[in-house]
Amino acid sequence: MEFEPVIGLEIHVELSTASKMFCGCRVAFGGEPNTRCCPVCMAHPGALPVANRKAIEFLAKIGLALDCAVPGHSIFHRKNYFYPDLPKGYQISQYDQPFAVEGHLDIIVDDEPHRVGIERVHMEEDTAKNIHAGESGRIAGALYSLIDFNRSGTPLVEIVTRPEIHSPQAARIFLNKLKNLLKYLDVSDCNMEEGSLRCDANVSVRPAGSSELGVKTELKNMNSFKHLEKGLTKEIQRQVELLQAGERVVQQTVHFDFATGEVTPMRSKEFAHDYRYFPEPDLVPLEAGSDFVESVRAAMPELPGARARRYVDDLGLPEYNAEVLTSSRELSDYFEESLKHFDDAKLVSNWLMGELLGYLNATGGELASCQVTPESLGNLLAMLGSGQVSNAVGKEVFAEMCQTGKAAGEIVEARGLTQISDEAQLAGIAEKIIAANPAQVEQFRGGKQQVLGFFVGQVMKETKGRANPKVVNQVLRQKLAE
């Protein structure tokens, strides 16, 4: 029997606000443990939360970017459970009145457009970090555990999709697109390794063509895009094998171990929580009235879809280029910055997608740490455009720029790579080569036009690629005709 996976994602995004969700402690990753905490985020007796306005603004941005409805009145709830990383014994979260609901995000899977519904977007706070001493690194079997409260109370937005994703690959594409969107909104670092973007998945399988949902499991602990895809693949495979063997899938939490790449179901008792949600009495309702939402909407940055359309309509780029360039905020920002220094959008886009991405792919580098700045790329392309350097030399110069971070002009200067367009100089070289290769001259004069390429190559070799090909062609034809 064929099975169809049904996947819903729960994504947690740590916001990059200056301060924590309910107190004034600074938000940052890592650092000396327990140096960014206070009575509020360590839940000392009598301490009270006060909601961070900026975080609500970021939350609204996310809701609007995902085309959600923002009801305007929403409240916080307490989610009660005991765990050492949860100082209050409850997490301030949202329950039946989330901030934003009913949105969607469109993705392309196997060249087909696919819409994934967003059920809800809500605000909560992150926990502290438990560090378990011992081999397992997990609480079970730990010698002792330490707690770092630096992360406690970091603003956390939870985004829940509808179960409308049907392959591990689609899940990865979705998460990637979401991450890109969040980057455009400038609300989070979205660093999966550091945990500022986290993704859990509800997974079930059903006979292909069925519209009923199977029993789902909750897959946790995937801390990279690769692990998400791998974990989902493993879990789907595990469920399919169970069903094919005539067994049942049990509703439980499944842990993905990224060291082994295996998925391990946890005992159902471990997650049999009754969270006893009830309205948080320490916080007044979030009356994010239409004025607030409209002001956030008005201040929204240009999102990738709009940016791609602008590239096609205003800059005349092919749809494919526009799509690739806007698929990452960094790349798109890089592109726009480069245009300020050289305004041939087509050429810039070709170089970015060809040379720059090629280089990054080959070296596994990141755009952010790339030595070539948009300005220096723009300057190189300007030299190219004005004929100062040839295309071939340009590529060579670019390679060196990537290595050394030096400016194009400096490299060209130091290596004497300016293009030679001087007819007389090239004519001299052409004559020498013609004189040295009588056999080829004979062939050419006998009507073998392709042999011209040989001569061009020789001139290029002689000039170390600096000769202007147009002029070389012209001069060679002239000389060979003589």
Add this chain to the structure above:
Amino acid sequence: MAAKENLLRLSAVEALELMRAGDLTAAALTDAYLEQIDRRDHEVGAYLRVTAEAARLEAAAHDAAAERAPLAGLPTAVKDVLCTQGVTTTCASKMLEHYNPIYTATCVKQMTRAGMVSLGKTNMDEFAMGSSTENSAFGPTRNPWDLERVPGGSSGGSAAAVAAGEAIWALGSDTGGSIRQPAAFCGVVGLKPTYGSVSRYGLVAFASSFDQVGPITRTVRDAALMLKFLVGKDPLDSTSVDHPEEIVMPEDRDLSGVRIGVVNELVGEGIDAGVLSVFNDAVSRIAAAGAEVGEASLPNAEYALPAYYILAPAEASANLARFDGVRYGLRADSGGGVTEMYEETRQKGFGDEVKRRIMLGTYALSSGYYEAYYGQAQKVRTLIVRDFAAAFEKFDLLVSPTAPTTAFRLGEKLGDPLTMYKSDICTIPVNLAGLPGISIPAGMSGGMPVGLQIVGRAFSENRLLQAAHSAESVIGFDLVSPLIEERD
């Protein structure tokens, strides 16, 4: 010593006048109170911790200061539910027996800035849960009028301190009557302000949507004076607001034109005959002073107690979850895992009443029961808010006895939680609606004080205090506990 020279009889307002006139020093006043604590607190048990040395230093500093702070030198008792940096704050619980807060509650800071001299931290029912101060892990407080009786609770230590001449006034907190009921039992004044008027930051939470800090004093004017320095929006408490009116001192005037409703449901069944008789007498005096007295009704008042005992424990079950032995306070750990550590810590750290309420609240919030309990109780709360709103269309203020009985004997109700809970039937509706309520002494019944409760509209403290001050004058209660009287 003649009565008028007995410093322990002074109201805060009188003491301030004497100090301003140069006829009394803060040091002398503080010494008088510390001496009374020395003499009597081993019997009364009002204090869990007396900070005598710090108090003397503060008093001396006030005497030496070029400019007097507005409340300079007033010897104040602080309920041990308020966090005080550097001074152990226990909430009368083993859980926090050695807990030393790293910050000070906003209201304590404000009072300190205004010049109060803190004498120490007062006893209470553990985590403010109780009506007799018998639920303290460190022993009960006794009523200064009769040491065999309870002072009420949960702010029993604060009320007893004021009544015993062990503080000129005190800070208390009120979740279901915890300021007003002990004030009534101890023959002093207790005010619970409108929810939101006083910051809760640093008040160890029992039930967040009910808790409010307020004054326990000898006179209504003292209550007004302290309130003036307690109110105000605190950026650290998002449920706090700026009081719409500046708190002013009540003036000497009659009650003409004031419409006062006697709450029908709180003057019948369940109220002691002796208490009722004192109450009725007080109401006649109020009427004689010009007030228009009529019958008011809170039809849903009978559901207030059950609703409160769902909602308050529900909030408490979450508020007290932080006492888990991980970061501060007691940790009982006999070497098991983290779950065992939680269980042992909470088993040893909490007393029976606290455990009872955590269980009640946890149950009421449990999946499958939420609607039947918490949801239903919230609806009752809304109905009670509406009942008050309707009553306030006809009346400016509502009155009832503060408590159905006078102070009962120690141990009398300990074995019967429900009877104990009923001690708050008159005060709880006020907390459900978040309104301001005051208890003033109305007279004596069987040798023990009886309190009159007056309730106003939200944020009508000025009007409430004015009427209470007028009522206080016409009632003319001028008795003090034997512990003060003996110092005359």
